Each structure stands twice: as structure tokens, then as C-alpha cells.
Amino acid sequence: MVSLKGKDILDGAQFSREEIDLIMEVAKDFKKKLAEKPGGLDLLRGYVMAALFFEPSTRTRLSFETAMHRLGGSVIGFSSAESTSISKGETLEDTIRTVDQYVDLFAMRHPAIGSAKRAAEVATHPVLNGGDGAGQHPTQALLDLFTIYNECGKVDGATIVLCGDLKNGRTVHSGVDIYKHFDTKLVFVAPEQLAMPREIVEKLRAQGKTVVETTSLEDAIKDADILYMTRIQKERFADVAEYERLKGSYILTREMIERLNPNLTVMHPLPRVNEITTDVDDLPGAAFFRQAGNGVYVRMALIALVLGVI
Ligand code: NCD
Secondary structure (H helix, E strand, C coil): CCCCCCCCECCHHHCCHHHHHHHHHHHHHHHHHHHHCCCCCCCCCCCEEEEEECCCCCHHHHHHHHHHHHCCCEEEEECCHHHCHHHHCCCHHHHHHHHCCCCCEEEEEECCCCHHHHHHHHCCCCEEEEEECCCCCHHHHHHHHHHHHHHHCCCCCCEEEEECCCCCCHHHHHHHHHHCCCCCEEEEECCHHHCCCHHHHHHHHHCCCEEEEECCHHHHHHCCCEEEECCCCHHHCCCHHHHHHHCCCCCECHHHHHHHCCCCEEECCCCCCCCECHHHCCCCCECHHHHHHHHHHHHHHHHHHHHCCC
């Protein structure tokens, strides 16, 4: 039997198809249970999760915390490193070793690639990576998959367009590692400077996946089932002028959707800056706020599974 008990959740590539299916099944079940019993469940009474966020976050931190509370557990943590001993010079490893004495699992976000793995190496409790710099964001990728199931009914056969900052966007890096388990066509739309890293494209092709790269969002939208827009990741740019040049590269409008593909499902991990105009929001296919809501069910599933309580 497939089990995630005791496991860390560090990147999108770690999952087998069976594990992905299990997470989706459990998330679906929690969604149903919460609809029947909005006050939440009592599975994790007495359990404590550390939410250690060294980088800004709205959805990831708050949905992790909500997930833990809805399961009946509680949360300690911080939302910036300034208020912690990191500002006195403590290392990430020592902070983790310390908090490991207090909690049953960690959800963490940190600006350095590989930081969640470093934390997992010293923690005795499971570490759930809520974003490590421009590296990975596996829990987001799983809630994105859950959203596709909910919005489209199925994943196989879908053409998924990923658009924006594919170089620095960690959600798409984890996303393709999840989508590769399905019969999907992947289309990458980005300015040349922000293209999906070569090694990721080559790995997908070597695995037999259909990958198309283009700079034209309009062409890509026409045949898409799902358009996944992303923010240009300002905080990863060494050169502000380069960011200013690229920030308006792709802007999705209601007019484009109505003209090119009225059935389009539009997703975005959020926050959006200017890449989706607000007149898109009340189209039936605008799924991005529902997507943010799905974060709670998927994170409830991950927490319960790594703690081995279901
Ligand atoms: C994303 C992130 O932090 O990587 N947001 C999120 O977790 N929902 C996307 C982004 O910041 O652009």
C-alpha cells in the first residue's frame, strides 16, 4: 500500500503516480467532509505544525495554517526572519533543530534554492516545502492538479499552457513534474530571457512528453484547455531595468479569451500583478481564486498523510 507517512515533501519529482492519486483522493474527501461539517475535523488534536516563512507569503502560509486548524491541530511560527534569532546570525539548520523539539511537522518557505532539503536533513519530523527560492513549490503544484480535476473533470488529454516567468517560477518547475504523469500536451510561453530552463525541457522530452515552446500567447490560447499564467518574479532579478523591460510581456484580457477561446480555464498561483486584467475575473473559466481555496484541502491531505493519521 502506498503511504506518505514520515516523508518530506520537497519537490515535484519525488512523487509516484500512485502517491499523486492518493493525495488527490484524500483532498477530495476532505473537501467533501468540510462541506458537510464546516467547523472542521478533530483528527489532529494536540498536534503542532511549525509554519516557518522566511519569505513573503499570503496564500501558502495562510492555507497551510487553515489546513492545520481545520484538522484540529495548532500552529506556531513566523512570517519573516527578522523577528527570529536568524537576525542574530543563527543558521537555518540550528533554527530547524530547535523548532524540531517543539512540533510534529514543518511547513516552510525560504529564499534559497535547496533550503527545504537542508532543513529536512536535520529535522526528525516531516518538512513540507512551501517554496525554496526559484527552485520548487510542490504543494502548489498538487493543488494546481486538484484544481484541474475540479474545473475540467480530468487531466488526461488536456493541453496546458504555462505562461510568464518560466525561468524563475517555482510553481511551474514543480508543475511539470506532476503533469508528466498524465497524457498532457505542455506549451511553454515566455520571453526568451525567461524561458523554461533547458534541463527541464530536455528531461520532459527525454521522458517522451510533448512540449511546445513559443513566444506567442495568442497562438497558444487558441488550442489550450488550461492557461496557467504566472507573475514575472521581480525578487529574482539582479537588474531592475531588465525586470521593467519584461514585466508587461504577457497580459491576458477578457477580450482575448472571448475572441480566441471562450471555454478557456484560467489559472494563476497568485499574486497577480498585471498579467491578468480584472475584467477576466467574472468569466466562468476564471479559476484562480477557487484554486487558492483548493490549497486548504490539498494541504490538509498532505499534513494528514505525512503524519500518518489516515
Ligand atoms: C507563488 C510563489 O510563491 O511561488 N505564489 C504562491 O505560492 N501561491 C507564485 C508567485 O509568487 O508568483
